[in-house]
Amino acid sequence: MALIKQTRRVLIVSSGTKTFEYFSSLLPQSDFSVEGCGSANEARRLLIQTPPDVLIIDTPLQDEFGVEFAIDASEMSIGILLLVKADLYDKVSYDVENSGVLTVSKPNSRQVFFGCVKLASALSVRLKKMETKNKSLQEKMADIRAVNRAKWLLIDKMNMSEQDAHYFIEKRAMDARIPRREVAESIIRTYDA
Numbered sequence: 695m696a697l698i699k700q701t702r703r704v705l706i707v708s709s710g711t712k713t714f715e716y717f718s719s720l721l722p723q724s725d726f727s728v729e730g731c732g733s734a735n736e737a738r739r740l741l742i743q744t745p746p747d748v749l750i751i752d753t754p755l756q757d758e759f760g761v762e763f764a765i766d767a768s769e770m771s772i773g774i775l776l777l778v779k780a781d782l783y784d785k786v787s788y789d790v791e792n793s794g795v796l797t798v799s800k801p802n803s804r805q806v807f808f809g810c811v812k813l814a815s816a817l818s819v820r821l822k823k824m825e826t827k828n829k830s831l832q833e834k835m836a837d838i839r840a841v842n843r844a845k846w847l848l849i850d851k852m853n854m855s856e857q858d859a860h861y862f863i864e865k866r867a868m869d870a871r872i873p874r875r876e877v878a879e880s881i882i883r884t885y886d887a
Contacts, residue, residue, distance in 0.1 A: 701725060704747065708750075711732075737749075747818040749773070753786075761789055768794050771822045771824075773813070773815055773816070779800060780799040796813065796814055840878040841878045
């Protein structure tokens, strides 16, 4: 089965335009769509508008060092690379590793940089899949809670057995061709007043 490869969106946050140009030149345009900005505040606005797949932060930034920004951005399902000078690597890496931020010392080679971007891109894909699965599981749990609440209301208010209450909800959902949760919510509105 052939997989269709998507172009990954990359946001590079760097206080220097030459640095941005250098990093963006290392990423093939066929695989990456690169955008840049110079400050954490500007990057925060861009993250809200259209979140990238990969966020590259070249420290220090114009308005802050970049560690707090990286930690804040880690709440999103994106891969984050934090580029720091070699003498700060150990401390910064320790500070951000529990947030899932990948720290890379600079300077580094083209291969190391490109490999790290590919790793962050793969991490982003995995995080997005997990987020989708989590949302699906949350919906299923909400469905189960609503149906259980409705069953207990039918047991309490209509003196049904649990099996009869379950059958009642299933039958009404099939007859009306609606999800069980809708039937359950209707029962809850009726009897839980």
